[in-house]
Amino acid sequence: MSSRPPRAPRPHRRPHRDPVRVLAFDALRAVDERRAYANLVLPPLLTKARRAGELDTRDAALATELVYGTLRRQGTYDAVLAACVDRPLREVDPPVLDVLSLGAHQLLGTRIPVHAAVSASVELARYVLGDGRAKFVNAVLRRVAAHDLDGWLDRLCPPYDEDPERHLALRHAHPRWIVSALWDALGGGREEIESLLAADNERPRVTLAARPGRATREELLAAQPQAEPGRWSPYAVRLAEGGEPGALDAVREGRAGVQDEGSQLVALALAGAPVTGRDTRWLDGCAGPGGKAALLAGLAAERGAALLAAERQPHRARLVARALAGNPGPCQVIVADGRRPAWRPGAFDRVLVDVPCTGLGALRRRPEARWRRGPEDLDGLASLQRGLLRSALEAARPGGVVGYATCSPHLAETRVVVGDVLKGLRGPGDPRAEWIDARPLLPGVPGLGEGPDVQLWPHRHGTDAMYLALLRRTA
Numbered sequence: 007m008s009s010r011p012p013r014a015p016r017p018h019r020r021p022h023r024d025p026v027r028v029l030a031f032d033a034l035r036a037v038d039e040r041r042a043y044a045n046l047v048l049p050p051l052l053t054k055a056r057r058a059g060e061l062d063t064r065d066a067a068l069a070t071e072l073v074y075g076t077l078r079r080q081g082t083y084d085a086v087l088a089a090c091v092d093r094p095l096r097e098v099d100p101p102v103l104d105v106l107s108l109g110a111h112q113l114l115g116t117r118i119p120v121h122a123a124v125s126a127s128v129e130l131a132r133y134v135l136g137d138g139r140a141k142f143v144n145a146v147l148r149r150v151a152a153h154d155l156d157g158w159l160d161r162l163c164p165p166y167d168e169d170p171e172r173h174l175a176l177r178h179a180h181p182r183w184i185v186s187a188l189w190d191a192l193g194g195g196r197e198e199i200e201s202l203l204a205a206d207n208e209r210p211r212v213t214l215a216a217r218p219g220r221a222t223r224e225e226l227l228a229a230q231p232q233a234e235p236g237r238w239s240p241y242a243v244r245l246a247e248g249g250e251p252g253a254l255d256a257v258r259e260g261r262a263g264v265q266d267e268g269s270q271l272v273a274l275a276l277a278g279a280p281v282t283g284r285d286t287r288w289l290d291g292c293a294g295p296g297g298k299a300a301l302l303a304g305l306a307a308e309r310g311a312a313l314l315a316a317e318r319q320p321h322r323a324r325l326v327a328r329a330l331a332g333n334p335g336p337c338q339v340i341v342a343d344g345r346r347p348a349w350r351p352g353a354f355d356r357v358l359v360d361v362p363c364t365g366l367g368a369l370r371r372r373p374e375a376r377w378r379r380g381p382e383d384l385d386g387l388a389s390l391q392r393g394l395l396r397s398a399l400e401a402a403r404p405g406g407v408v409g410y411a412t413c414s415p416h417l418a419e420t421r422v423v424v425g426d427v428l429k430g431l432r433g434p435g436d437p438r439a440e441w442i443d444a445r446p447l448l449p450g451v452p453g454l455g456e457g458p459d460v461q462l463w464p465h466r467h468g469t470d471a472m473y474l475a476l477l478r479r480t481a
């Protein structure tokens with residue numbers, strides 16, 4: 007009996023290491039496992055890979071896009087993957103799910119051709135997970151590739167008229183409770199909320215603030231010829247796509263800082279609000295990491311006023327000190343709880359409290375944040391926000407002004423807080439306060455709402471969704 011000679015075993019092929027995908031996977035693992043923030047975890051990984059000669063500028067841009075895009079659309083990709091995996095997604099190992107999500111993003115959210123997206127993902131799976139799980143990744147991604155993103159959304163989204171919030175949540179990759187909260191604050195119809203949700207999914211251009219008395223906008227523009235002046239703040243400069251703030255001397259020397267234009271407008275409005283009488287003592291009661299404090303300190307210096315910056319977290323207070331180093335006028339940083347003041351009541355002419363919040367106004371720059379937050383977070387912040395505003399009112403003298411700011415437009419963190427605190431000021435020793443119309447203090451900025459407070463929006467103003475209420479202490 008003749009028999010064929012046994013086939014030689016196939017030589018085991020070492021999986022190819024694609025530095026862009028491996029780096030993106032490492033970043034996703036860090037975000038998932040250590041609850042790291044993508045905007046903090048990614049830059050050192052990119053720097054290390056570039057120093058090792060593994061990535062050029064285009065590779066770094068692709069790795070960034072893969073990480074940010076995968077995280078931002080996680081809810082939508084999970085819904086697609088759930089339809090392609092024959093067991094609940096929570097039973098899929100997290101590293102496998104990260105490879106699948108990265109693959110789903112390449113297939114549904116980029117222009118990478120289907121075959122390249124699948125084969126790069128399978129190769130990544132072989133490299134980081136092994137051959138067995140690579141087969142599973144291959145099978146799932148082939149099912150994902152059966153439709154493009156619109157095709158999947160048509161299959162997965164309920165009709166808009168039946169369930170508008172769920173429809174928008176899936177289509178624009180936001181948790182439903184956030185769609186609901188944003189819509190409550192924004193008002194308007196479908197077109198307006200869709201513009202906002204779409205704007206949340208765009209990466210914002212980097213904006214700088216030239217710190218008064220230390221740098222000028224012209225200096226920044228001359229150093230970065232492709233940069234543009236900001237739209238609203240006279241101190242703002244918007245870098246071109248991919249612009250590196252660290253390449254500017256003024257940023258390295260702390261004379262300018264990265265700061266969204268919305269934050270600049272908040273500081274400028276507080277500084278511009280009319281006060282009666284003395285105007286020499288300013289307080290930032292929640293100063294870390296110091297962006298608004300640096301702008302306020304520069305403005306104070308121009309008017310012969312001094313800024314005290316208080317921050318509860320020592321490490322964040324150190325960041326404030328760094329931001330204020332070199333300020334041309336008097337300023338001081340202290341570690342203090344803004345609710346247990348280290349200052350006399352009525353000591354200040356202007357007070358800012360930019361309180362800790364859910365950050366729902368800055369979803370553009372923190373891609374994973376929307377999936378980490380939950381409505382229960384509001385409960386934990388409610389009494390802190392009220393306590394800080396109340397202390398701020400106590401810190402201002404009669405005739406002085408207080409700015410209450412959040413980088414969240416959620417009504418429970420904005421108007422409701424201010425309304426509650428004002429209503430609660432009834433006791434004989436309590437400060438009294440009235441609203442100031444903040445809108446004229448943001449000159450030239452349209453669409454600020456019905457006042458007296460202001461709400462900025464990414465789709466209207468190109469800023470984070472910062473909220474500002476200005477109050478005058480009356481007694």
Ligand SMILES: C[S@@+](CC[C@H](N)C(=O)[O-])C[C@H]1O[C@@H](n2cnc3c(N)ncnc32)[C@H](O)[C@@H]1O
Nearest residue numbers: 292293294295296297298317318343344360362
């Ligand atoms: C939204 S951030 C402020 C951002 C800052 N204004 C800026 O522009 O860079 C809120 C800050 O308040 C600090 N914080 C939280 N609770 C505080 C408290 N009870 N007293 C003082 N600061 C507090 C947080 O550590 C955080 O640094």
